[in-house]
Amino acid sequence: MVRLSFNLEETFVDTPKGIHRIRNLPDATLRQLWDSIVIEAETKKQLHAQAILNFTVRKRVPRTVLPLHGIIFLVGPPGTGKTSLARGLADRVARSFDGAKIRLLEVDPHVLGSSAMGKTQKAVSELFSQTIAEAAMAGPIIVLLDEVETLATDRTKLSLDANPVDIHRATDAVLTQLDDLAEKYPDILFVATSNFPDAVDAAFSSRCDLILEVPLPNADACKQILKDCLTRIGEAYPAIGSIAASPLFSRCAAECVGLDGRAIRKTVANAMAATVETAANPNSMSADMLLEALKAAKANRKKGGA
Ligand SMILES: Nc1ncnc2c1ncn2[C@@H]1O[C@H](COP(=O)(O)OP(=O)(O)O)[C@@H](O)[C@H]1O
Ligand SMILES: [Mg+2]
Incomplete structure (x- = not known):
């Protein structure tokens, strides 16, 4: 409940x-x-x-x-x-x-x-x-x-x-x-x-x-924003925090380039809501789900910009 x-x-x-x-x-x-x-x-x-x-x-x-x-x-x-x-x-x-x-x-x-x-x-x-x-x-x-x-x-x-x-x-x-x-x-x-x-x-x-x-975040800044976001969520949901230290993290961070800081953080939330199950139990969100969500956000951004 x-x-x-x-x-x-x-x-x-x-x-x-x-x-x-x-x-x-x-x-x-x-x-x-x-x-x-x-x-x-x-x-x-x-x-x-x-x-x-x-x-x-x-x-x-x-x-x-x-x-x-x-x-x-x-x-x-x-x-x-x-x-x-x-x-x-x-x-x-x-x-x-x-x-x-x-x-x-x-x-x-x-x-x-x-x-x-x-x-x-x-x-x-x-x-x-x-x-x-x-x-x-x-x-x-x-x-x-x-x-x-x-x-x-x-x-x-x-x-x-x-x-x-x-x-x-x-x-x-x-x-x-x-x-x-x-x-x-x-x-x-x-x-x-x-x-x-x-x-x-x-x-x-x-x-x-x-x-x-105030420009869009560069690659380094994107990495930091994503890391900060995951780590802070990790205080409530440790499995999400641990994504920041996972092998997929750098690919996720690279996928953030081109997104603004707000979009990066919102996409993490979207990944947490990838399924009804992850939304109810965010600790079950995987690094793969995050990567997928970031790719989707990037594709959307490109579509919007075109
Ligand atoms: N450079 C950044 N670093 C970290 N977080 C950011 C950054 N840019 C935006 N955000 C996140 O996006 C949210 C919205 O930012 P906001 O200050 O309203 O942006 P703006 O006024 O430029 O539209 C912030 O609360 C913050 O969490
Ligand atoms: Mg504003």
């Missing part, structure tokens, strides 16, 4: 409009998230350093000298760990400023989409000039602008016939508000992400202090 349990505690938290979550930092879960993302060590260091610089330098050096906006922008294909890195970075920064009470605000990426015509620009302006500004007055904050293309849509690609004028105005509003906040609050750091950097307005990108590409 499979027993199911749910944790509803975090599901219904009262947050201001346009913000879907607020967390106090540091946060142990976010630390794990940061550690779980496999990318070049240099990239993590660069991100970390830029975020620290934001909080040390912006309040001391005038913007006429260093025109910083306090925005870091992570771009790359879906599933490469951008959102995870952004959240993990927030925790990392908080730990670097020992004792500082930094909070992480996550903007609801669909605050625009859900607004009725004519309300979009107002909703965006209020979000930045009221909600975010008020939070900044209470102390240092890091604001996650996930899927920022929905907020700062490239105005040159919108046709006035097909798209409401309001989206143009909303993008204008975002840009104006970002300038305003940069001027008034040096203790804000925005971390934005996008899977579609071409859909993001150039005026937004030019305001970013650092634009970082």
